[in-house]
Amino acid sequence: MAKGVTPHPARHFDTQNKESGSQQQKGARDGDNERNYAMTVKENAAFEAYYKAQGIVPEEEWETFITTLRATLPSTFRITGHGAQAEEMLRIIKSSYLKNLVEVVDGQQIIAVPKSLPWYPGEMAWQLDFDRKFIRNSATLKKLHQFMISETESGNISRQEAVSMIPPLVMDIKSHHKVLDMCAAPGSKTAQLIELLHADSPDSVPEGVVVANDSDNKRCYLMVHQVKRLESPNFMIINHDASKMPSLRLTLQTEERKVMKFDRILADVPCSGDGTLRKNPDIWKRWNPNGGHSLHALQRSILNRGLEMLEVDGRLVYSTCSFNPIEDEAVVSSMLDKAKGSIELVDVSEELPGLKYSKGLTMWKVMSKEGDWYATYEDLPLKLQNQIRPSMFPPPRDVAETRHLDRCVRVLPHFQNTGGFFIAVMKKVKEVPWVTVSQPRPDMTSDPADNQEQDIAADPQGPPDVTADLPPQESSTIEPDAAAADENKQEGNDEPMEGAGEGKEGEDKEGESKEDVGGGDAPRSGQGQPQKRKWGKRDGSPPPLKKQNLRGYKEDPFVFLEQSEAIWPQIKEFYGFDADFDVSQLMVRCHTGKKRNVYFVSPLIRTIIKCNTERIRFINLGLKVLSRSESKFVNVDFRLAQDGINTVYPFMKKRRVKIVKEDIVTILCQENPFLSKISHATREQLEQLEQGSVIFIYEPGESDDGPACKMVICGWLGKTSCRSFLAKFERAHYLRLCGVELKSKEEILAEKAAKKTPTPVSPDEGEGHTDGSEAQPEEEEEQMEDIQAEDTNETSAANGTKAAESMVPAIKSDGAETKATVEDITGVADDNVSKSLIMTEDDI
Numbered sequence: 001m002a003k004g005v006t007p008h009p010a011r012h013f014d015t016q017n018k019e020s021g022s023q024q025q026k027g028a029r030d031g032d033n034e035r036n037y038a039m040t041v042k043e044n045a046a047f048e049a050y051y052k053a054q055g056i057v058p059e060e061e062w063e064t065f066i067t068t069l070r071a072t073l074p075s076t077f078r079i080t081g082h083g084a085q086a087e088e089m090l091r092i093i094k095s096s097y098l099k100n101l102v103e104v105v106d107g108q109q110i111i112a113v114p115k116s117l118p119w120y121p122g123e124m125a126w127q128l129d130f131d132r133k134f135i136r137n138s139a140t141l142k143k144l145h146q147f148m149i150s151e152t153e154s155g156n157i158s159r160q161e162a163v164s165m166i167p168p169l170v171m172d173i174k175s176h177h178k179v180l181d182m183c184a185a186p187g188s189k190t191a192q193l194i195e196l197l198h199a200d201s202p203d204s205v206p207e208g209v210v211v212a213n214d215s216d217n218k219r220c221y222l223m224v225h226q227v228k229r230l231e232s233p234n235f236m237i238i239n240h241d242a243s244k245m246p247s248l249r250l251t252l253q254t255e256e257r258k259v260m261k262f263d264r265i266l267a268d269v270p271c272s273g274d275g276t277l278r279k280n281p282d283i284w285k286r287w288n289p290n291g292g293h294s295l296h297a298l299q300r301s302i303l304n305r306g307l308e309m310l311e312v313d314g315r316l317v318y319s320t321c322s323f324n325p326i327e328d329e330a331v332v333s334s335m336l337d338k339a340k341g342s343i344e345l346v347d348v349s350e351e352l353p354g355l356k357y358s359k360g361l362t363m364w365k366v367m368s369k370e371g372d373w374y375a376t377y378e379d380l381p382l383k384l385q386n387q388i389r390p391s392m393f394p395p396p397r398d399v400a401e402t403r404h405l406d407r408c409v410r411v412l413p414h415f416q417n418t419g420g421f422f423i424a425v426m427k428k429v430k431e432v433p434w435v436t437v438s439q440p441r442p443d444m445t446s447d448p449a450d451n452q453e454q455d456i457a458a459d460p461q462g463p464p465d466v467t468a469d470l471p472p473q474e475s476s477t478i479e480p481d482a483a484a485a486d487e488n489k490q491e492g493n494d495e496p497m498e499g500a501g502e503g504k505e506g507e508d509k510e511g512e513s514k515e516d517v518g519g520g521d522a523p524r525s526g527q528g529q530p531q532k533r534k535w536g537k538r539d540g541s542p543p544p545l546k547k548q549n550l551r552g553y554k555e556d557p558f559v560f561l562e563q564s565e566a567i568w569p570q571i572k573e574f575y576g577f578d579a580d581f582d583v584s585q586l587m588v589r590c591h592t593g594k595k596r597n598v599y600f601v602s603p604l605i606r607t608i609i610k611c612n613t614e615r616i617r618f619i620n621l622g623l624k625v626l627s628r629s630e631s632k633f634v635n636v637d638f639r640l641a642q643d644g645i646n647t648v649y650p651f652m653k654k655r656r657v658k659i660v661k662e663d664i665v666t667i668l669c670q671e672n673p674f675l676s677k678i679s680h681a682t683r684e685q686l687e688q689l690e691q692g693s694v695i696f697i698y699e700p701g702e703s704d705d706g707p708a709c710k711m712v713i714c715g716w717l718g719k720t721s722c723r724s725f726l727a728k729f730e731r732a733h734y735l736r737l738c739g740v741e742l743k744s745k746e747e748i749l750a751e752k753a754a755k756k757t758p759t760p761v762s763p764d765e766g767e768g769h770t771d772g773s774e775a776q777p778e779e780e781e782e783q784m785e786d787i788q789a790e791d792t793n794e795t796s797a798a799n800g801t802k803a804a805e806s807m808v809p810a811i812k813s814d815g816a817e818t819k820a821t822v823e824d825i826t827g828v829a830d831d832n833v834s835k836s837l838i839m840t841e842d843d844i
């Protein structure tokens, strides 16, 4: 091992530097946390006083806690997916990217010893004691940096903060579970939930579902990319306020109504976010104790609705990235109080071996805006009783013990050099007391959608005042800090909420319960002033209930195919779909006109859509499996799409081509290789097929040095050539699995510059065939025809042009190892490598 500096919690270069206020403001405007890191004053007297008094850290650990909080965060990432491909990625990462990470700074060697997070199963999550800025600027770490960018882009790793990975791990997800992620965007935890749902049965479609919800429409779309690579037909994104989320129905309007309850729920609620101070140093200057107060009511409302939607025996995980007991234990404790024994905290001490954390607090205090401390609600002066709510206070000590608040988990930064996080795992032992299952009322209008949900208390006295627990109106509309949101977008992490401490207070009245409106139809009219709902007519009968308001919702319809669908027979015949394949799991996004794409969904997702189209804002669901691609040369109007190929190819008996590693490298490095460049065995299979989409299937064991995981790649067979349909970073990923590393444009240019004299080109390196013969003009013409035959969409058209440019030589083998590498290819004739594969500075 090289001598030098022992690895430090994080390699950072300026943690205490103090700059002028104007520089700070500029930093905030720029929104680049890392760039402005050095400019930020990492001090806040109120923060220190507040948390010292709350006792979240033992006195003797305070200095270590605060020093760690001022240091930048190490880089962490997680290998996404599951099964053999994730294992293969792990092997490659360990052998090629996490070895010998040595950097010289000021003449001293700095060594990063990457650590797998001890509590994350299967070594699938890693921490690197270099911060991101350091990695980005280091010449020696460039390869690692490129790798991280590329694999993040293709969705095979997730650069997620370590502590943010914890909540899904304590959810105990099984493949049949109905899982809800209430505040899901940008979706890093959702991705974990999907992986866990599929983990039990990687090769089949599980019974369960993951429903990801977020109230922010734009952030919902951020999730689409985050989860795309996971290729799950069991997943949907919806867009509702979680505190009044409508129930999902499982029956059509004409049938007896059945509401879907969830077996597992994640409530990763919006919070003040001081646990992310290391990543979002901007919080140092705006932190104040009221941040927690202003979000407490919203957090309670979300948890409240979650507990309603939870199945008996189900688990709900409540989490925040805040240290503040007002957002943490107080929310949990007050809901346990309300649940009257129907909800219990779960002891998860055995479920996260290797994770250091402190137990939940049983005592805390509440601070007023003026900075005065109060131990109980009764101590409050009258004028503050509207501002500070009883639910913010701890219960008496003996009650705290019976509620087992110590089962909550608080991760502090100095324990394992991470961010801060709070997690409470709850189990529903019986229905919560404010919900009773009632029969549909006789006065219901004919459309049950117009009536309140079945899971709402049919209280003969009428429901209590709905203003209770309602958060200040500002809270629910709070926008995340731009810089933090940007960071979250990149890293898929938790966000602090801007405006902490600025929300109107005093609008929630304890003891009066908004959750009784359940079902998501709580009327909250008025700007910032929730209004009481009028219950019943004078004769005592309940009023007709509101229909879901989907104002502004403009998604295309979800239309399921039937056996009689005009496009189905040709698809079924061409691809050899099994006779028992359920065509009604296929969906298009228009009622009339040409169908552009065909999507595949699980049976339960289909039921949910069918029963809730009028009432739920569905944002995204379904795996794209077919794309329109009309060609006079091909007998089907749809080509296969990579997104869903792993899920649907088991149902298809035709168009399968067994392929070896060398062929994968060829079709991924070259745009449209001639069939003559493909191995004999593969070519023989291709020659049996008519033109059109094909499924290239690589099975491990086909070659000694091939990847140890199956790979299924969508391709296209033309008259004389073939190709793959993979986006740039996906290609890079599959090539890495095959042992091929791509070079950056910079590296290629440097090599070119170094070459003073042109390299003599050997016969097998020249343009043309493996046998050294030149490509004939008529062949080129046919290849062009192939390209034109592929499809009419933009990507292919663009690739088509490139393909024409790159009729490339066969890949040179490096002899001894017979490993095709991009170095081989670029080293011989850079221009011959598919140009779309070359990484540019923009990519990095």
Ligand SMILES: C[S@@+](CC[C@H](N)C(=O)[O-])C[C@H]1O[C@@H](n2cnc3c(N)ncnc32)[C@H](O)[C@@H]1O
Pocket (backbone or CB within 6 Å): 164, 182, 183, 184, 185, 186, 187, 188, 189, 190, 213, 214, 215, 216, 219, 240, 241, 242, 243, 268, 269, 270, 271, 476, 492, 493, 494, 495
């Ligand atoms: C801490 S972030 C969630 C991070 C996410 N779970 C992840 O791991 O990527 C909180 C999210 O709650 C959303 N949010 C805020 N208020 C909400 C509400 N009333 N209902 C649903 N989502 C809400 C925000 O838009 C934000 O995306």
